[in-house]
Amino acid sequence: MKKLPDWEFAFDSFIDSNKNKSFMWGEWDCCLFSNSLIQKITGEDLIPKTLTWKDEASAKKSIKKYGGTLLKSIEKACVNKGVLEVDKMFVTKGDLVVYKEKTNLVGICDGMNVLSPSTDGIEVKPTELIVKAWRING
Numbered sequence: 001m002k003k004l005p006d007w008e009f010a011f012d013s014f015i016d017s018n019k020n021k022s023f024m025w026g027e028w029d030c031c032l033f034s035n036s037l038i039q040k041i042t043g044e045d046l047i048p049k050t051l052t053w054k055d056e057a058s059a060k061k062s063i064k065k066y067g068g069t070l071l072k073s074i075e076k077a078c079v080n081k082g083v084l085e086v087d088k089m090f091v092t093k094g095d096l097v098v099y100k101e102k103t104n105l106v107g108i109c110d111g112m113n114v115l116s117p118s119t120d121g122i123e124v125k126p127t128e129l130i131v132k133a134w135r136i137n138g
Contacts, residue, residue: 002136002137021121022119022121023117025056047077048066069104074096083135091127091133092111093110098133109133113125
């Protein structure tokens with residue numbers, strides 16, 4: 001998996017186009033937001049096509065079946081696509097992250113913060129919440 005030559009423009013355009021889109025399980029949750037952005041900057045999906053969900057319960061079931069936990073599922077998907085882990089202290093724009101609030105969530109770093117969907121659109125979280133991070137080559 002490699003970033004496209006114009007990935008930074010695609011990243012910024014994606015965020016601008018989706019900044020007000022509200023969280024919805026199975027349509028626009030943290031995993032699907034992150035995967036959609038990765039697809040935009042690489043042309044490839046990180047989430048295997050066999051994984052689907054429509055609500056919180058089915059999302060948890062898919063995660064448990066695929067990797068056991070969200071963190072382990074993201075690690076497994078990254079390994080399968082050759083996406084390498086990076087030290088969370090050195091995250092940069094375009095890095096995939098798992099961050100911790102009440103539970104682990106997935107987001108993308110914009111170079112200064114973690115971006116993830118919420119009911120009010122894309123929200124910004126501090127990088128201090130990052131548990132692990134991965135960088136797509138390119």
